[in-house]
Amino acid sequence: MTSDTPGETFRPEARAPRGFADKRARDLRAERRILEAVSRVYESYGFEPFDTGAFEYADALGKFLPDSDRPNEGVFALQDDDEQWMALRYDLTAPLARFAAQSWETLPKPFRRYAFGTVWRNEKPGPGRYREFIQCDADTVGSARPEADAEMVALAAAGLEAAGLPRGAYVLKINNRKLLDGLLAEAGVSDARQKLTVLRAVDKLDRLGWEGVKDLLGKGRLDESGAFTKGAELDPAGQETVGEFLDISTRTAGVLKALAEMKLGAAGEEGLKELERIEDALNGLGLTAEQARFDPAVVRGLEYYTGPVFEAELLLETTDEKGEPVRFGSVGGGGRYDDLVARFTGEKVPATGFSFGVSRLAAALRAAGRDAAGDSRGPVVVIAFDQARMADYFALAGELRGAGVPAEVYLGGSGMKAQMKYADRRLAPAAVILGEDELAAGTVTIKDLDLGRELARGVTDNQAWRAERPGQVTVPRAELMAVIRRILDGAP
Numbered sequence: 001m002t003s004d005t006p007g008e009t010f011r012p013e014a015r016a017p018r019g020f021a022d023k024r025a026r027d028l029r030a031e032r033r034i035l036e037a038v039s040r041v042y043e044s045y046g047f048e049p050f051d052t053g054a055f056e057y058a059d060a061l062g063k064f065l066p067d068s069d070r071p072n073e074g075v076f077a078l079q080d081d082d083e084q085w086m087a088l089r090y091d092l093t094a095p096l097a098r099f100a101a102q103s104w105e106t107l108p109k110p111f112r113r114y115a116f117g118t119v120w121r122n123e124k125p126g127p128g129r130y131r132e133f134i135q136c137d138a139d140t141v142g143s144a145r146p147e148a149d150a151e152m153v154a155l156a157a158a159g160l161e162a163a164g165l166p167r168g169a170y171v172l173k174i175n176n177r178k179l180l181d182g183l184l185a186e187a188g189v190s191d192a193r194q195k196l197t198v199l200r201a202v203d204k205l206d207r208l209g210w211e212g213v214k215d216l217l218g219k220g221r222l223d224e225s226g227a228f229t230k231g232a233e234l235d236p237a238g239q240e241t242v243g244e245f246l247d248i249s250t251r252t253a254g255v256l257k258a259l260a261e262m263k264l265g266a267a268g269e270e271g272l273k274e275l276e277r278i279e280d281a282l283n284g285l286g287l288t289a290e291q292a293r294f295d296p297a298v299v300r301g302l303e304y305y306t307g308p309v310f311e312a313e314l315l316l317e318t319t320d321e322k323g324e325p326v327r328f329g330s331v332g333g334g335g336r337y338d339d340l341v342a343r344f345t346g347e348k349v350p351a352t353g354f355s356f357g358v359s360r361l362a363a364a365l366r367a368a369g370r371d372a373a374g375d376s377r378g379p380v381v382v383i384a385f386d387q388a389r390m391a392d393y394f395a396l397a398g399e400l401r402g403a404g405v406p407a408e409v410y411l412g413g414s415g416m417k418a419q420m421k422y423a424d425r426r427l428a429p430a431a432v433i434l435g436e437d438e439l440a441a442g443t444v445t446i447k448d449l450d451l452g453r454e455l456a457r458g459v460t461d462n463q464a465w466r467a468e469r470p471g472q473v474t475v476p477r478a479e480l481m482a483v484i485r486r487i488l489d490g491a492p
């Protein structure tokens with residue numbers, strides 16, 4: 001132990017770093033369920049599992065994060081003993097591009113992989129915004145077809161539904177960055193930084209509304225905290241053009257037709273053609289307009305997107321503990337990134353992908369009351385009375401496990417009453433008591449804790465059911481499993 005003052009023991013405050021979350025059973029189970037459901041969907045479309053390490057060389061990751069005003073441009077980086085800078089991956093796409101560049105010759109092309117894992121971003125934490133979170137991605141590397149983009153949208157819809165969101169509770173919004181590129185070129189904007197500032201401004205439409213975005217397209221915007229964000233310096237005509245373009249998103253019907261009437265320039269025309277092919281493919285993939293629609297306000301924050309971009313938005317009304325409405329932002333997003341592999345090889349390898357934020361999706365499902373109940377149920381607890389009988393308790397727990405029922409022997413030092421309380425707090429379906437009497441008579445006593453909890457909640461007022469489901473029974477040892485099964489099945 002170190003100490004500041006002689007004779008005084010240094011005691012660090014027990015705290016987790018900001019933006020890093022501790023997750024308990026309920027969170028982890030919910031996340032795992034999502035990962036399993038989404039992985040199954042990805043596999044069913046022919047994507048193979050793949051993973052890379054947590055670190056990449058910093059130059060391989062590039063500087064593509066929207067939050068570039070923090071040290072190391074939004075990543076966590078350190079210098080290796082050979083002086084090379086390494087950074088924790090901030091998404092699963094940049095490492096895939098590195099791998100594809102490295103292994104292109106030997107890969108089946110197009111290369112279709114899915115991946116899930118932790119990513120880290122050194123950005124300002126906030127509600128639903130962590131510095132460590134899990135993503136689950138699917139990508140197709142080596143296909144320039146807009147149909148590959150459409151497939152990403154279909155995958156995302158199937159993934160959300162498999163994770164537990166009903167149709168109508170989400171929408172996949174689709175856009176093409178080439179539209180805005182073309183539009184800005186027509187308006188005389190050619191500077192890459194200026195274009196990026198426009199994209200970032202448009203990305204904030206949801207949060208700031210048109211007036212806020214307009215400020216960011218012009219000179220800049222002063223927020224409530226007094227901080228000033230420099231704008232893109234577009235002239236009023238340029239701002240108006242972007243405004244007209246964004247307005248199209250409010251008219252869901254005939255978006256493509258409305259876009260065709262705008263002066264989009266060569267890049268924009270190309271973008272529009274791609275969107276038309278995506279539309280055809282979506283029809284073939286069986287997606288309805290309720291599931292996926294075009295929205296010119298979607299641009300996505302990451303800098304590496306080159307064409308179509310997608311965003312999954314929740315349409316559910318969700319509230320927090322205080323009943324206040326909660327917004328989750330996007331639960332997933334993606335798009336086409338045709339230049340990411342070429343950064344390494346100089347050769348263009350077109351690619352497209354979609355990424356779910358697993359922690360955010362889990363939180364959203366919970367707030368929407370869509371996380372499956374019963375998952376928090378604990379093990380059957382075998383009560384420990386007597387030190388001399390521990391072997392018998394373990395044998396009993398083993399019997400339960402052997403029959404596929406999670407079980408544990410109480411290993412704390414407390415008495416009977418506290419043990420029952422423990423079992424209840426663990427949400428154990430039952431506690432099993434093997435006292436001297438039971439051991440002598442070859443019986444076992446089973447306390448139905450599920451019933452106790454239901455009675456406490458006042459859920460069960462069905463007298464007949466209550467009469468047939470005793471709170472505690474003593475039965476011959478051979479009947480143990482039958483009683484436990486009845487409790488687990490919730491049958492009287």
Ligand code: AMP
Binds near residue numbers: 128131301332
């Ligand atoms: P991105 O890689 O930025 O396109 O984000 C893809 C998805 O990851 C988003 O739709 C979110 O669900 C999730 N995500 C992004 N940033 C965060 C964050 N800081 N904390 C939690 N989830 C995030």
